[in-house]
Each structure stands twice: as C-alpha cells, then as structure tokens.
Amino acid sequence: MEGKTVATQHRHFTLSLLSLSLLCANAFAASPWQFSDGKRHDVSGSYHSETEGDIPLSASQQGTEIVAERGRFSTKDDRTSATAVSAGATLSLNNVNVQTQGALSHGIVANAATVNVRGGSIATQGQQSNGISAIRSTLTILEALTINHAGPLSRGIYLEDSQLTAKQGLTITSDGGMSGLHLVRSRAVLEDVVIALNNPNGFDALRIKDSDVEATQLNIRASGNTVGIVLDNGANHAVHLKDSTLNTENGVGLHIWKGAAQLDDVVISSEKNSALYVDGNGKVEINNGNYTSSMSSVMLTPGASLVARGGEFTTTGDGGGANVINAMGRVNLALHNSMLIAQGNRSTALYSESASTGSGLTIQTLGKSNTGVMAARGGNIQLTDSAIYTEGEASTGLAALLNSTLRGKGVDLAIAGDASAALRVRDGGAITLADSQINATGREAVIVNATGFHPTQASTVTLNNTQADASQGRAVNSEGARLTLNLLNGTQLSGKEEALYAYQDKNQQGSNVDINAADNALITGNLRADTLSRIALTLSNNAVFNGATDNVQRVTIDNSSRWLLSGHANVDELALSGDIIFQPDSAGFKTLTVNQSLTGNGTFTFNTQLGDDNSPTDRLHVKGSAQGNYQVIVKNQGGKGAIPEKGIPLILVEKDASAANFTQQGEIAIDHYEYFLNKVNANEWYLQASYNPNPVDPVNPVDPVDPIKPVDPVTPGDPEEGDGNGEKPNPTPKPKPKPQPTLRREIAGYQISPWLNAQYAFTAAGNWHQRQSVMQQGQSAWGRVVGQYDRLNSGRFDYQSKTFFMQLGGDLWQGSLTETLSASAGVIGTLGHINTQAADQARQLRAGLATDTGTLQTQAFGVGGYVTLITPQGAYLDTVLQETLFRTDFHSASQARQNSNSTLLSVEWGMPLPLSNAFTLVPQLQATGQWLHSGATGAAGVNVKQQDQALGLARAGLRLGYHAANAQPFVQLDVLQRMGQVKGANMDGLSVAPDLPTAWWKASAGISHPLTDNVNIYGQAEYQRSFTQQGLEGYSGHLGMKVSF
Secondary structure (H helix, E strand, O other), X not given: OOOOOOOOOOOOOOOOHHHHXXXXXXXXXXXXXXXOOOOEEEEEOOEEEOOOOOXXXXXXXXXXXXXXXXXXXXXXXXXXXXXXXXXXXXXXXEOOEEEEOXXXXXXXXXXXXXXXXXXXXXEEOOOOOOOEEEEOOEEEEEOOOEEEEOOOOOXXXXXXXXXXXXXXXXXXXXXXXXXXXXXXXXXXXEEEEEEEEOOOOOOEEXXXXXXXXXXXXXXXXXXOOOEEEEEOOOOOOEEEEEOOEEEEOOOOOEEEOOOEEEEEEEEEEEOOOOOEEEOOOOEEEEXXXXXXXXXXXXXXXXXXXXXXXXXXXXXXXXXXXXXXXXXXXXXXXXXXXXXXXXOOOOOEEEEEOOEEEEEOOEEEEOOOOOEEEEEOOOOEEEEEEEEEEEOOXXXXXXXXXXXXXXXXXXXXXXXXXXXXXXXXXXOOOEEEEEOXXXXXXXXXXXXXXXXXXXXXXXXXXXXXXXXXXXXXXXXXXXXXXXXXXXXXXXXXEEEEEEEEEEEOOOOOOOOEEEEEEEOOOEEEEEEEEOOOOEEEEEEEOXXXXXXXXXXXXXXXXXXXXXXXXXXXXXXXXXXXXXXXXXXOOOOOOOEEEEEEEEEEOOEEEEEEOOOOOOOOXXXXXXXXXXXXXXXXXXXXXXXXXXXXXXXXXXXXXXXXXXXXXXXXXXXXXXXXXXXXXXXXXXXXEXXXXXXXXXXOOOOOOOOOOOOOOOOOOOOOOOHHHOOOOOOOOOOOOOOOOOOOOOEOOHHHHHHHHHHHHHHHHHHHHOOHHHHHOOOOOOOEEEEEEEEXXXXXXXXXXXXXXXXXXXXXXXXXXXXXXXXXXXXXXXXXXXXXXXXXXXXXXXXXHOOOOOOEEEEEEEEEEEEEEEEEEEOOOOOEEEEEXXXXXXXXXXXXXXXXXXXXXXXXXXXXXXXXXXXXXXXXEEEEEEEEEXXXXXXXXXXXXXXXXXXXXXXXXXXXXXXXXXXOOOOEEEEEEEEEEEEOOOOOEEEOOEEEOOOOOOEEEEEEEEEEEEOXXXXXXXXXXXXXXXXXXXXXXXXXXXXXXXXXX
8 A cells, every 4th residue: 555645524513403493583672673574674774782682684484575785783692693584584685794703693594595695794703603504595695795704613604405606706714613615405606706714623615515516716725624625425415616726734625525526627735635535435527627735636545436637636745645646445547638746755646456547648756766657456557648757766657566457558658767667567567568668768777677575476567569768777677576578569678788687586586587579579688687587588470689698598589580699698498490690799709508408490690700710700509409400601700711720610519419400501701712511520510611521529528438359460461472462552642632622602703704705805806708708799798696605614613605796897998909919998896795604513522512603794895897808819818906895794602793805816818729610628827816904803802803914816727618509508627726824813812714725626517698699698507625525615606698789
C-alpha cells in the first residue's frame, strides 16, 4: 500500500422539525410585525428584541406575506430568531440587515414557507445559530446577500426537504461556525456564491445529504480542518459544479462518501490534504479543471468511481500518501486527456490497485524516487496515447508490482533522472507496451528494472514495435528476479554498453531471465549474468542481437535471425540455425567460447587479418562437443596476404567434433592468393593457402597408444644385387611435387587479357586475299565478318574464347606506277568483341570447388589503311597499318576494367604460280609487328600495373586455287610463329604470363563466287592448332563481299 489519506466524518447537530415549530408557536406579540391573517404587509423601519421569544418579523398562515425594505431586525436573547415564517406564509427581505446574538437564534427560520431575499446581510453569533434554517420551504436569494455565522456548531444555511436558489452574489462567512451550507433531502441551485470558513475547527463549507446541488462559480475557502464540500453518507445525492473553486487548508477539498459529483472546469486545492476524496460508492465525473494537493490530489477507496476528461492534477507532497491519483482497492478509474504532476519525492502520479484506463495523458514527476504510473496488488492499468516524463533521480516511469498488469499503446516515456528506470516490475508484475517510445537519458538510467522477493513469481515485460534506448546506462537490470522479456515486431532495445545485467539480490537470490526477441526485433548491448544468475536468449523471425555475452546459459537463434557479435563472448549452450557475425571494429578480434555444446545448422562470419600463422583473427572455441553443419564466411580486415606455414587457427572443438562440419562459404582472398578452411585434425579448422588440408598437431594431447611390437630386422642384401625383386634401388628418389599455389580467381583473366588483345589485332589485320577475294579489277569497296572460337590451355588455366568482328574497307586510290607495276591504297574500319570464359584446373584439387574463374568481355574498335603493289603476273606486296583500342571488363570474384591499345604493321608478299589452265599455287610470306599497351587495372586488393610490349608474327603459307567460270574454290595451309613472349599481368610481388605455344598451323578451305560482273562474295572455313598436343585449338568462319567500280 503506497499510502492513504484518512478523512473524518463528523456527527452534525440537526435542527429538528419540532424545534422549529416550537420557536414559532412560543413567540409572543411584542413586535408589531407578527402576522397570521393571510394578507400582505409592507414593513419599513427596524426592530430590536431583547426578550426571549420576541421575534421581530413573524408570518404564518397561507397567504400571509411580509415584505420588508431596508430595515434592521435583531435579537439579543437565546432561542429568539430575527425572522420566522411558517404554514404557507411568505417572507420577502430587500436589503434588510438581520442580526441575532443568542444561542439557537437564527437569522431566518422557515417551516413550510417561502423566503425571498434580495441583498442585505444576516449575522448570527450564538451557538447553534444558523443564518437561515428552512424545513419544507422554498428559499430564493438574489443579489448580494452576506451571511456571517460566528457561533459554535452554527451553519450559514441549513435546508431540510427544501429548495434553494441563490444567485448574484451570496456570501457565507464564518470564523467559528460548523458548516457554511448544509442540505438534507433538498435541492440547491447556486450561482456566484462564496463560502468562506475561517474556523480551524470547522466541519465543512458545504454538506450535502440525500440532496442535489447545481452550482456555477461557487467559491469555497476553508481554513483549519474544514472540508470544502462533503457528500454525506446518505442514500441518494449529487452535486454538479461548474467554473468553481475550492480552497482548503488541512481539510479535503471535496469529500464524497456516497453519491455522484460532476465537476466541470473546477479548481480544487488543499494545502495539507487531498483535493478530492471519494469513498465507498461515490462517483465523480471531471471535465477539465485543476486539482492540487500536498497529499493525494485524488483519493479513491474501494467502491469509488472516477471518470476524468481533461484536467490537471498536481501533488506537492512527499511519500505514498501524496500520490496524484491514488486508487486503493477495487475502484473504477478512467482518465482521458489529463495532466498529472508529482512535484514532491517518493510519490506516484497514478497509483491503482484495480482496473483503470488512461488515454491522452501527460504525466510528469519532478522530485526524487517518484513513479509515473504504478499498478499494484492485482491492479490492471491500460494506457493509450500518453506521455510520461520523470526528472528526479531514482524515479520510475511505469511500474507493475505484485501480480499486477500494465498495458500501454502509443506511450512516450522520457526518463531524465539519474539511476532511474523507465519500467519497473516485481513479483508477478507484467508490463506490455506497443507502438511506443522510451528514452532513458539520465546517468545509469535503465529501460527495465526487475526485482523480486518471491522466486516463484515471474514478472513479464513485453515491448511490441517499441523503440527503447538507455543512452547513459544499461537497458535492463534484473536483481534477484524471475523475468521474461519479450521484444516483438521491430522493437529496438539498446543500452550504453549492456543490454541486460542479471545479478543476485542482497539475500543471494539470483536472477532468472528469459529473453525472446522476434519479428525483426533488435537488441543492442551486452548480456551479462553473475554466477548465481541465468540468462537465456531466443532470436526468431529476423531478430537481431548486437552485442556480446558473459555467463549466459543458452542462446537459440533460428534460421532467419542474427547475432552481431561485438566483443569476446561466452555461452554455455549455443543452438544456431541462423547467423553469428563477428563485428569488425576498433575493439579488435574476438573469441566466442561455448562452454558446453554447439548444435544447429547455422553460419559463422569471422574477421581475419589474412597473413601468416600469427595473424590475429576471430575464433570459435567450443569447450564441449559440437554437432551440426555450419557455413563459415571469412572477411579480411587489414591483412596484406601471405602464405602461412601451418595456417591461421579459426575453430577449436575440445571434445567430440565427429558430428560437426564447418564448410567454407564464399571466397577468402587477399593479395594474389586464396585461403581455404581446412580441417587439420579431428578437432580443429584452420585457414590455409592450400587446396587440401595440411595436417596440424592437435592442441590437446591425445590418449597414448600401445607401442608397435618390434620385429626381427631383415638382413640387408648386397646392394649390387638389387632389392630382391630384380630391381636396383633408386639412389635419387623422385621429389615430392610442389603444391599448386592457391591463386585467386581474378588472376586467370588478368594474365590472358594481353594475349587475347594481341591475337585479335593479328587476326583483324588478316591477309590480302581475305580483303580482295579473287576479283582484282578496278577500284573496290569490301567488307567481311569473322566468327572465331578458340580453346587455350595455359598450364593450369584453360580458356574458351569467342571472337567476332566486322570489317569494312575500300580503295581510295588506284593507278599505275610503271608499265609493269600498279598500286592501290585504301582504308579499313573494324568493330569487334571478344568473350572469354576462364577456368583454373588446379582448383579441382579441392573437392567441390568449381574451376570456373570468371569471364572477360572485350570491346575492340580499329581503324587502319593499306597500300598494295601488284605486277601484271599477279605478284603482290601488301602493307597494312592498323590501330586498335580495347576495353576489357573482368567479371570474377571482383569486377574491374582495363583500357589497352595496339599499333600494328603488316607486310605480306605473294606470287601466283600457274599449275595448269585451272589451278594456281600461291606461296605467301607475311611479317607482322605490333606494339601493345595494356593499361593498369585491378580490384579487391589486386593491382595490375600498366605495361608495354613489342610482339611479332611470321606466317608462311600456300594457297591452291581452282579457276572455274562461276566459282573459284581454294584451300590454304599456313604455318605461324610468334616472336616475343606475351608478358601477361604484372602485379605487386607477382608476375604471371600465359604459357601458350608460339607456333601453330592453320588449314582452311573456301570458295569465291561472282554474283555480277562487279560483285563478288566469298566464304572460308578455317581450323588451327598448335604443334604440341595441348595449347591452342580453334576454328573460324569468314564471309566477305567485294564491289568493284
């Protein structure tokens, strides 16, 4: 129980019907204005009575009416009222002053009568002397009437079974009276009424019992212990206040025992008590207004009901008795669009032990150790679209204690105080927030603080689509608590360094915490538990944990979720179906230690400074056993590359690893080499620059085995007689083959690119017959298309290259140099591309490793010119000058582009030798020189330098043609020899060049056919192959056309 304001019900003196009757009946006729004749009597002047029973103005009997103007009527003795009216009579006082001095002497007494008062004043001084006492009467007060009752146990107005209408400025004051206005089974309509009681021992300013009050601009001021308004413990009463003000000192502002109150734009304040106190079956409806108290601003006890729409509620006091809204026991509480402010210390803005709702609330706590909203002792609070701000240290935003529930949607929590908590749960408390925002900015302020005295009672915190950040402290504290933390639907929970710390309480009771993160939830910060506590983390449906663990019992990650590991971590049990990604950061490399068991089928992503055996790296260390199939991704972090001797240790399973498989996913490459994850013994996996494992002695010693029983040695034979099998021993055993270096995939493309570009330039230059066909008369224009396929074998590398180009040319000039020598000159334009597929056959050494290393796609643009000299016998000398630009795109493990260019000069000679009228044999010689510039390129740590090289090609050929009327078939045989070795690629610390033959032969056949006298077409098929069994093999097709003018 956070605290309770106690109010005292006073036993009031009640003026009975019999006493009023006696007062009228015993009056004697000393005053001249005592009438019972059923007539109207206008009274002027004044009258003072000093005799008991001598009432200055008295009227009885139906129809009797006294109208008094501006007089003064007073009495001195006890039991003598100033005016009395009964039995259906009417009393009208206009600006009249009424005074009594004795006990039981009222200003006006009405019994079954009508009283009308305009202005004037009423003053009583004696004990139990009321300003006005009325039974079964109608009382109307207009204009400014002042009532002052000074005697003990007196009232300003007492009504029983009557009706009161007071407007235009009724003022009731007292320095010693009991109550300002007291209604029993009556109805009152009040407007612009002031009740001011300055009696330290007063009871109440307005008491209502089985009555109805409707008041507008009611102003109550009460000092001492006087209560502002009391709805008494009657059967049926109600009050409706509008635009009114109640100020009390030590008393409650409005105390409702039973009945209903509607408060519209009402201001109630109490310096040392509650502004509003609702007992039993009391019901209150608040529409706007302001309620201020040094204790609980609003106090609700079991059975009470409060509905507030708008309004500001403030408490300035300290402690549990100074909660802003204090709902004790089973009550009905609903707050809408209201503001709650706790200015003191150790108080709560909204405290409830029952079902309560709040929407559109703004809650602010300023002092130390305060709480915004607290559900306790089985309470159930629901908040929507509300904001809670706490400023003082050690404060709490929302709290659910002792099997209570608090639910929120659209809640904004801002926690600014040091050592504070946004959420607090204890012993079965449950808090659920959806679509909310939590910011804890105070030093060491947390999002959740969980405590527990009963280890069997588990508390629960559920955050759904909620952003929760503790920028200066950890996110969750669990001190000796059983806590289930559910993070759902995109929730983000983050702490400065730690997301959660679970530890024992002062009674050495450890914490037991289960964290369930699902549906794209994100946890940022470390999880840590002391030796007596337990943490279990489950990630599912795209959840992410970004942090490290210390002494965590179990982590379970489904196949859609990730652990972004940010520091050294240890966990007893790891069930991994998703991803664990070691994060690269300034903290360095990390080790994940699994103390007991690793199970699942997930993926590990490590960071390694790829280099030698001593390279720093992230590691997985399983002290127990492991089973399952795991993918391993390795990313280089600052490594320069090297070929380690043993390798870089990555994974260690100390016990049984027979059912565990760790498989490399993706490439691990740096500098010029590729690394592979190899199982080096029964328990360890290393990164090695080797296609197959290089065994490494295990870290842990294995059990010793029995030594092999020695056998008798074999007597050595005569060395000259061999080994007994007729063979002599080999004095120089064959050396073990050197392992293939694990070159990265891109190198296959980089090394062949210059060779392909040079070969394209040689092929595009072609020969004279490929341009001229067999028709040579007149100036001409010509074109040809060529498609070529080559298979290349360069040591460990294989290539399949497809070349296509289109070439157009034409004579610009043709003429005779001498009578026996003619000449022509023209231009050439070439557009082509090369598409090459590369493979590394050394990769076959590793099971399951594809040999494909990528593609090269080259675009070529060439221009050139030619000059040809021809004799009448057909001998020719052809010269070609050609410039070609290359743009090569490399598609492999990385992407790169290279720009190159070639300058080529070709000289070809041929001499036709007629064999008969139909056959001609043409021997040919051709020499071609080329200057090739290859631009710089590279990607992903590989830098290929630019280089220039001079290359040559010599060709010797024989062409045999047959001359028919409509077709000229031919065959040709060529032998080609490269001069100069193609350099390939020059990279930092490594140069690679294609190992291809420099000599090969070609065989081709074709046909030339004249379509018209001026148009000729030809086709040619060609096969080429190196003289060695492997190296170069290919075929091509040519289609050309020539038009003569």
